[in-house]
Amino acid sequence: MQSVVPASLTIISESSQIRIECSGAWTIGYLSHVTDELEALLPLSKIIWDFTALSDIDSSGVALWQLTNRRFEQQGSICTTIGEHKEHSHLYRLLYSKPIQEVLSPHSPSFVYRLGEETYRSVTGIGTFLAFLGEAFILLIYTLRHPHLIRYRAIGAHILETGANALPIIAISAFLIGVVVAYQSVVQLQKFGADIFIVDMIGISLTRELAPLITAIVVAGRSGSAFTAQIGTMKMTQEIDAMKTMGFDPFTFLVWPRVIALMIVMPLLIFFADMVGIFGGMVIAATQSHLSFTEFVHRLQGALALKHYLIGIIKGPFFAFLIAFVSTYRGFQVSMNTESIGQYTTKSVVNSIFLVIACDALFSILLTELKL
């Protein structure tokens, strides 16, 4: 490549006017120097642009000249040009063929406006979610009356994906929760010499509260986000529109198989988390408190009433319902740009974890009132 002489200018003052001699290449990479010079230049009454020595110019050069020229003219100078090359004036005419229209940037709304808008959107959001649920249930009733429409195969596939494939991560999480609870309790209970109560502590807290909650959180992060992303991508690629035109209802094909699969799988996963979590507690009890596995299990039989275990398991389908519905709903909300997939996946996980915790709190209040 041949070397390029960067843009430069010489300013010659002639009595009441100045002549700006432009030379070199006024092209995109070589303008920084002259930009500063032109910035600093204060206009006189008459200005002549001399382009005779110009070797090359591109749109950025033309734009720079126009921009400066406009500033001079606004400040009352009379500007003329001499010595422009033919192809350069062609370029100018191409770029500035139309009069300049100023468009105002869309003003950003005020804080109060945005607060109102967000509130309105949240409130109507609840409405659309309820409408989504309603539509789903109408189709559920219809499908139950026509059982051949139930997508058994899809349900099976989702059970495998959300259940069996989730076992490793749930095992690790539940085991660690068991370990953490056991560690914390051992330290406190040893102060009272009540080491044996670690069994009650682990047995009840895990089966009743912690295992369902940790399972729900893992499932929301793992399967909920997947549901949103899958359905969102299908929406972006117009697959959902295609399904509708073929008469495949998205609720029977996409929503219900996921919801039902998750509702079947969740209690099983919670049971699995119970077992692994208690095992984690047993390991710590044995190492920190010299409570053997046999003693632990023996004590557990007395301490852990069946109701605690059942309450934990019963929460499963409720949590699964919330997670599956929120995440499929968010998937359908994805719009035609790549960013919204990420946005709605985040929303789906955050919402479903929040709803799971809220639902758990509701269970606590209800069951306490019922003296269970």
Next chain:
Amino acid sequence: MNPSIIEVRNLITSFGETLIHDHINCTVKKNEIYALLGGSGSGKSTLMREMILLERPESGSIHVLGHDLSTLTPLEAAELRRSWGVLFQSGALYSSLTVGENIALLYNEYTDLSPKLIDELIRLKIDLVGLPPHAKYLYPSQLSGGMVKRAALARALALDPKLLFLDEPTSGLDPLSSRQFDALIQQLRDLLGLTVIMVTHDLDTIHRIVDRFTLLGEKKVIAEGTLDEVLRVDHPIVDYFFQRGAYGITR
């Protein structure tokens, strides 16, 4: 003598077992509108992707603006990438940025122009491709198909490239829009001294603005040259493409 901008010599490409190009030669000269033509799967898009450093050929050489693409250093490659603009078939505008920001990105990354000047340039480019001024503040999802192509062209033209690659520029446009788009590209070529390489199926475009083209088929170059030169070639694929002989639509 008109110097050649792109030279493809003995190019062989294969994806795994499938051979795509078998000894392909073609030459693009300065300041011409050159088209790559061929049926689906004839490897014309792949050939273009190899020219813009998105794919690597198996063997053979491609020279673009005098650089051999197979022996480029990373620095030369970066410089070369700045000297061309690419318009992708679906526009490929960054969907999280407005049209203005899509164009500004290049100026902000590669130049030290003042914000005022960048603003002026964005306005010029948007105007140049025939978009309304307020398009600057719109997101790609708010644009129609034709506007997306125009916005993508504005972005491709941002750094005043000497070389413009267009992947099916008029596909998905209505006849009037595609005629306007063709006219725009021709005007840009005439006034900015661009060299334009496009992949196209559009026979109207070929009749209207393309100077020379290559017809790919059966993994080889069936014909290269101006429309008249190609029409003189006696080959079933030429007949098929230009609807002659057995495939003829009577005029």
